């Protein structure tokens with residue numbers, strides 16, 4: 307049993323090392339995810355940006371569980387930017403992470419989302435470019451759009 311999981315882990319590490327190497331044989335060190343939260347019924351832009359809102363980046367780790375890879379707060383324009391070390395496998399344009407916003411928002415900040423519970427959640431998608439940072443090479447990514455989950 308222990309040997310089997312060790313082997314499985316080794317195989318996953320190998321996969322993790324090889325899979326981002328698509329294209330030019332680039333090894334990625336992390337991920338940068340940009341997005342914006344707007345005061346609309348869906349949270350999606352265009353619209354008035356909502357500042358001061360906590361945002362979480364949740365990713366499926368190589369063991370299949372969920373890891374909170376990053377936390378940030380929106381700027382005055384509703385923008386956010388996560389820059390995190392690689393936490394899961396990136397396969398093509400699909401990045402196993404979601405960006406989540408806990409509802410409700412404060413009524414002063416966004417009346418239309420102040421009476422709704424649940425979360426706004428968006429999948430994360432590569433935009434196909436690589437960014438150089440202090441962490442090394444990062445996959446540049448963005449959100450695909452928020453969906454309202456839960457009650």
Ligand SMILES: *[C@@H]1O[C@H](CO)[C@@H](O)[C@H](O)[C@H]1NC(C)=O
Nearest residue numbers: 338340387388389437438439
């Ligand atoms: C996001 O943060 C990274 C690292 O700090 C930076 O390189 C990048 O320019 C930022 N992107 C935006 C759109 O602010």
Ligand SMILES: *[C@@H]1O[C@H](CO)[C@@H](O)[C@H](O)[C@H]1NC(C)=O
Nearest residue numbers: 362364372373374406407425
């Ligand atoms: C993010 O993941 C944590 C577990 O690590 C979970 O408790 C939380 O509900 C998730 N948040 C969202 C917005 O999906």
Ligand SMILES: *[C@@H]1O[C@H](CO)[C@@H](O)[C@H](O)[C@H]1NC(C)=O
Nearest residue numbers: 340433435436437446447448
């Ligand atoms: C990263 O993506 C953002 C949009 O999300 C874009 O504005 C920026 O120019 C991109 N950076 C690079 C180096 O491709």
